[in-house]
Structure formats: C-alpha cells, structure tokens
Amino acid sequence: MILHIDMDAFYTSVEQLDRPELKNRCIIVGGLSRRGVVSSANYAARKKGIHSAMPIAYAKKICPEGVFIAPRIKRYKEVSIVIMNILRRFSPLVEPVSIDEAFVDHSGCERLFGSPTQMSEMIKKTIFQETNLTCSVGGAPNKFLAKIASDLNKPDGLFIIHPENVSDFICFLPIHKVPGVGNKTSQKLHQIGIHTLGQVRNYPDSILYSHFGKFGKRLKELAYGIDPSRVSVSSERRSVSIESTLPQDTTDRERLKIQLRIQSENIGRQLRKSGFRAGTITLKIKHDDFTQITRSISIPVPTRTTASIYSQSVGLLNAYQDKRKIRLIGISLSGLIPCNTPMQLSLFADNPVSHPRWDKVDKVMDDITEKYGKEMVVRGIPSLTEANEES
Numbered sequence: 001m002i003l004h005i006d007m008d009a010f011y012t013s014v015e016q017l018d019r020p021e022l023k024n025r026c027i028i029v030g031g032l033s034r035r036g037v038v039s040s041a042n043y044a045a046r047k048k049g050i051h052s053a054m055p056i057a058y059a060k061k062i063c064p065e066g067v068f069i070a071p072r073i074k075r076y077k078e079v080s081i082v083i084m085n086i087l088r089r090f091s092p093l094v095e096p097v098s099i100d101e102a103f104v105d106h107s108g109c110e111r112l113f114g115s116p117t118q119m120s121e122m123i124k125k126t127i128f129q130e131t132n133l134t135c136s137v138g139g140a141p142n143k144f145l146a147k148i149a150s151d152l153n154k155p156d157g158l159f160i161i162h163p164e165n166v167s168d169f170i171c172f173l174p175i176h177k178v179p180g181v182g183n184k185t186s187q188k189l190h191q192i193g194i195h196t197l198g199q200v201r202n203y204p205d206s207i208l209y210s211h212f213g214k215f216g217k218r219l220k221e222l223a224y225g226i227d228p229s230r231v232s233v234s235s236e237r238r239s240v241s242i243e244s245t246l247p248q249d250t251t252d253r254e255r256l257k258i259q260l261r262i263q264s265e266n267i268g269r270q271l272r273k274s275g276f277r278a279g280t281i282t283l284k285i286k287h288d289d290f291t292q293i294t295r296s297i298s299i300p301v302p303t304r305t306t307a308s309i310y311s312q313s314v315g316l317l318n319a320y321q322d323k324r325k326i327r328l329i330g331i332s333l334s335g336l337i338p339c340n341t342p343m344q345l346s347l348f349a350d351n352p353v354s355h356p357r358w359d360k361v362d363k364v365m366d367d368i369t370e371k372y373g374k375e376m377v378v379r380g381i382p383s384l385t386e387a388n389e390e391s
C-alpha cells in the first residue's frame with residue numbers, strides 16, 4: 001500500500017501559524033501586484049468562492065474582508081523540510097512531489113506502525129504535534145489512487161482504498177478526478193459518453209488512442225487499476241524553476257531579455273546553493289491570450305553559471321519568433337546532476353559563457369547577495385523591481 005500525504009491549504013496555514021491573530025479570517029496568499037494571482041486560499045476564503053490561479057484583483061472584489069499576503073516561499077520550504085523529515089521516520093521510501101505533498105511506501109512498515117490506517121493516523125498525529133498543521137492522507141495499492149484518496153476527505157482527512165474495493169471505486173470515480181484530466185480532456189471524454197473512470201474499460205483501445213494518444217493508453221491502464229509507478233526517493237530534486245508575470249504584456253524583446261537576466265541570476269544562485277548543475281534549460285512563455293509554450297535545449301556539459309543559463313535562455317527566446325504579446329516569462333532547469341560528478345573540463349574552453357572564470361564571478365556575487373541582499377550587486381543591467389516574481 002502507498003500513502004499520499006497532502007498538507008491542508010499549506011501556504012495559508014503556515015501564515016496562520018506564524019500570525020495567530022489571523023485565526024478565523026479569510027486568508028489569501030498570492031502575488032499582490034495589480035496582475036497577481038491567488039496561489040493559495042484557506043477554507044474560509046474558498047467558501048467565498050476564491051480558488052487558486054484566480055486574479056488577485058477579482059479575489060479582493062469578492063472577499064474585501066480577506067487578508068491578502070505575499071508568498072514567503074523560503075518559510076514554506078523550511079516547514080516543508082520539517083514535514084518531509086517526519087515522514088522519513090516512518091518509511092525510508094518517501095517521495096516528495098511538491099512542497100506540501102509526498103508519497104510514502106507502507107510496505108515493510110507493518111510491524112513498526114501497523115496497518116495503513118494506523119500508520120496514517122500516526123503520521124497525521126505526529127505532523128500535528130510537531131508543526132501544528134493538519135494534513136490529509138490517502139492510502140491505496142498504487143500512487144494514482146492514493147493521490148485521489150487524500151483529496152476525498154479534505155481537510156484533516158483520511159481515506160484508505162483497500163485492494164478489494166479498488167474495482168468498485170474506479171467504477172464510480174468521476175473522470176475529472178483522475179490526475180492529468182483537465183477541463184478540456186474531461187469535456188472531450190463526456191462527449192464520447194465517458195463520465196466515470198470505470199466506463200473507460202468498455203472503450204476499444206483504438207478509439208481511445210485516436211482521441212487522446214498516449215494518454216488514452218494510460219487511461220485504459222488506470223481504469224483497470226494499473227499504475228506501475230513506484231515511490232522513488234531519488235526524484236526529490238527534478239528541476240528548479242522561476243517565472244514572472246510582467247508588469248505589462250509586451251512584445252519588447254529587450255525588456256524580456258532584462259527579465260531573463262534577473263531570472264538567470266536568481267535561479268542560478270538557487271542551483272548553486274543546492275549543489276547541482278543543469279543539463280536542460282527550458283524557456284516558458286505565456287501569451288496575453290493565456291496560451292503557453294515551452295522551448296528546451298539540452299547542453300552537452302551541464303552548467304551552473306548564470307552567464308550560460310542566460311545565454312541559453314536568450315537563444316531560445318530569439319528562436320521563438322511569435323508576434324503576440326507576452327504576459328509571463330520563466331526559466332526552468334532540469335536534468336540536474338550533483339556538482340561533484342566528474343566532468344570533462346576541456347570542453348569548457350570552447351564556449352566563453354562556460355569558462356570556469358564564471359564560477360568565480362558567481363561565487364563572489366552569491367556571497368555578496370547572501371550577505372547584503374539582491375540589490376547590492378548587479379551585472380550591469382537595469383534593475384526591474386516592478387516585475388512580480390511569483391516563484
């Protein structure tokens with residue numbers, strides 16, 4: 001059995017934890033600029049109709065009495081580490097999926113912590129005792145059902161799907177509850193008469209594949225309760241990313257490049273701090289019509305310098321010649337390998353932005369920034385403080 005632990009309204013709960021005077025208030029965490037969006041709303045605010053990704057301006061309109069707070073990601077990460085470490089006391093197989101969610105493998109834990117239900121109760125109790133925060137736990141024979149189960153009795157919930165009940169559970173599971181089925185996909189599924197996951201079983205593979213491609217195959221497997229993915233410890237750090245909603249939608253490439261330089265600096269520092277190099281750099285762009293694209297490049301020698309992250313992301317931007325206005329731009333780094341992995345150093349010399357000299361520049365800049373803050377030293381670029389950094 002696999003357990004999925006999901007903290008309840010995590011960001012807002014941490015805010016209430018740190019500021020007890022906010023008890024019983026509607027709390028909304030999100031970008032506070034004119035164009036910011038809601039990252040997290042507590043249950044009181046959700047009752048007013050507020051949900052994540054809603055424009056903050058609209059949230060203020062429907063909930064004027066709410067307390068609006070800018071995210072403090074650093075603090076949330078601190079609490080997250082405490083929670084993940086609690087989980088590791090129960091099982092060596094803990095896979096954090098996000099800052100406030102993790103899978104825990106129950107196999108082999110029976111003798112120490114009892115049945116999945118008993119262990120879940122113990123996990124909930126320990127997290128509450130040590131952090132004063134509540135979570136919801138779902139248990140099932142596989143990851144995808146465990147994730148669905150943790151959502152069923154939120155907040156402070158516990159729901160276990162026992163192996164003998166899996167088939168019935170799937171029969172009645174509304175299709176939009178399946179991870180990966182968004183609004184568009186669920187509409188398409190409804191059109192062909194599929195409303196529950198169980199109904200997928202009756203559909204010939206060929207039709208599913210022609211409508212949904214690879215995902216059709218996945219749906220068919222899920223309909224039979226097949227999900228071979230294991231709880232994997234190593235996926236703890238898969239990528240780092242940063243993105244900003246621009247103060248105004250723009251087509252101005254120079255402005256976008258300034259944004260990329262600021263982001264390269266911040267994400268580079270994050271990467272170096274966590275002790276990794278990145279092999280893949282991805283540029284993300286959201287247009288003013290909310291369509292989104294990503295473009296990636298994999299580099300032969302993984303990097304950790306700000307200069308090369310910047311030059312690769314600008315290269316991707318230059319190659320993307322779309323005339324529509326851009327609302328949001330971001331960079332993510334993946335293919336992460338620990339810095340102590342041996343590398344072919346001779347390759348560095350060929351590319352000026354990969355020169356080892358940049359490591360020294362980065363080190364000096366990181367030290368100064370760490371000590372005195374972000375504005376103290378910049379790389380000959382105008383600062384663009386009005387941009388709203390969301391992650």
Ligand SMILES: [Mg+2]
Nearest residue numbers: 006007009100
């Ligand atoms: Mg959560």
